[in-house]
Amino acid sequence: MENNNIELLIPELRPEVGLRLQKITTLMDEAGMDAMLLASNANVFYMAGRFFRGYIYMEKSGKMVYFLIRPNCFNVNGKDVVEIRKPEMIPAELTRLGFAAPAAFGLELDTLSYSEVQRLGKLYPDATICNASDVMRKARMTKTPYEIRLMREDGEHQMAAYSRITGLYKRDMTDVELQVEIERVLRLEGNLGFLRTSGNLMEINLGSVISGDNADAPSPYDFAMGGAGVSPALPCGACGDILKPGQTVMVDMNGCFNGWQTDMTRVWTIGEVDQLARDAHECSRRILRELEKIAVPGVEVRELYDRAHAIVEEEGLEQYFMGHRQQAAFIGHGVGIELNEAPPITPRNRVRLEADMTLAIEPKFVIPGVGAVGVENTYVVTPGGLQNLTPFPEELTDLL
């Protein structure tokens, strides 16, 4: 049982962390930052391959120290691991290791609480505080081959779980009951049952199953679709209504199996549904086929939105696009360790696509009285266009 003297980084991760560090230090240099201290869960996991209680100090030079708060519960060590009782011990340890005090010191201002930034800012009271969140958001926007492999594995598990959805339906089931059975097959497939998101507008359980009128119920959160939920404590997603013939059932459930995530939506039908819903679903697929071709490195993100919107206009479906009572000017987002990473795919985002970005693209429609339709896939940007990490049949599938 005792695991003394194991390395913090598993050997496989040494070169991997090197690649990530290279991206980060380049961005730190551009941002005029001398060093930064990471403390947020997602970034600690990103730079260590595991979540631990502590901090990661990185210098623009590429030198890095892992500070583990005692008790060092993993019993890990390594040449770049230092145990501390509290963050106030960090500057003395860094001096001992030959580091100079930073003049421009980065902290994750968009993620850490005000109180925590105040505390960590005092480590270098003479330094200018910079925003490490920006740097990390940009660095994590493109993925390494190792990360893409993990996301591809996620996609395979998510598809395996989705392939069992048709068999889970029973007549007169509620949306919540169907969701619970989907959660079960996801979890048995290895889903961690936990969804890492960024910001406070992304509260949800393991995902969204919306159907009928509930697809048109607006939600205060930042998800593509709404749904009333079953409680004012968590107003999104399935609402407890019985699934009825003539409705669509949109399934947008979590794809986190190894710490990275894929995001994937498919739609089932309860018997025959209105032709408008079928047409809108095909329009979503047409948009994806088009974006798969045009989304190459160098293209501005907003061009993806514009092209999608042009197709929607051509088909006269604007009033149903990305919601009906409440519409979102958005068709997708970056995805990785967190469900909502950069870049968001919005009409004004001039960020340019880069190779190895991973994007969840979800052109969806809400058809009143029927439900939501559309497809979401997670893609990798390549010079030849988008590569699909969730290649699962996209057609509407009947549950009856």
Add this chain to the structure above:
Amino acid sequence: MENNNIELLIPELRPEVGLRLQKITTLMDEAGMDAMLLASNANVFYMAGRFFRGYIYMEKSGKMVYFLIRPNCFNVNGKDVVEIRKPEMIPAELTRLGFAAPAAFGLELDTLSYSEVQRLGKLYPDATICNASDVMRKARMTKTPYEIRLMREDGEHQMAAYSRITGLYKRDMTDVELQVEIERVLRLEGNLGFLRTSGNLMEINLGSVISGDNADAPSPYDFAMGGAGVSPALPCGACGDILKPGQTVMVDMNGCFNGWQTDMTRVWTIGEVDQLARDAHECSRRILRELEKIAVPGVEVRELYDRAHAIVEEEGLEQYFMGHRQQAAFIGHGVGIELNEAPPITPRNRVRLEADMTLAIEPKFVIPGVGAVGVENTYVVTPGGLQNLTPFPEELTDLL
């Protein structure tokens, strides 16, 4: 489908929010705060009975305004509801409504990100910024009769789900497989499938099922017990090991059904287990019986810890108490909208118990090679001692 002109607060909540506001304004006065602006999800839900996208402004006088960010997705209104596009519009709206600018302005410094506090702080650049997190933490520490009723309902649902656990076990099942079946019965019982916690050291899926050696695997999070988890991305809880005869199975799964939560742990056995584990389990129950008597208003929280520890010493079980390889100096915590509320029950906490505090008390033991034992109940503090919101059989129950 159109819900125009509904009130933000359901009528039942009007007097309820009044009670909560009274506690808050008293604490604001003590803290020398003129007004505060709440923006965190838990506190918005607490003061509105629903989560919405926006802010709540409260003056020491008890005057309050709900600021809803457009689109006002719930179509709600009311005399104290104002729609805005962005928080920068708040000061002008407040002036229009006759409010004076605050000299001491509270923001949730422990919850909101540094960037968000910076933005909101600029609303009143001449004001002194105070910490609204402290005030809200204290106000929420005691519960109103309405909240206690909701927590009692949570407890009933959680107990109903736990009563089905024995029937879920199948021979050679893994801990994860058992947890997934428990998640399913919890969800079908109405569990929201979402766990609101405070701080960044509380990541978990729907709870913890630990058994055998895995109970002794330390975790970097702030939960009472550890467990390796199945991924370095989420190192806590069930690890995927097959449940074996001679082991205990500790079940500490989520009890959130209506936005409030109960926290409850029970232990099952796989056939005969070591007498030491049985003794330690009875010691936990003895501690709870004792604390149920002595925990009355006025008692310092640390006295609960000390009394528990004295009983553990008397029985010679110190080396197994609250962990074995890694021990926590802690036996419980406040619970409510968030799983980990104030006060933590630690050796040094001199906070005095008050009537209507709700506490999860969890004296637990880790027995190497066997697993974890002990009971956790959620209680309300009353002048006559603790009232149990989770009165479910506490004996070890055999799964074989």
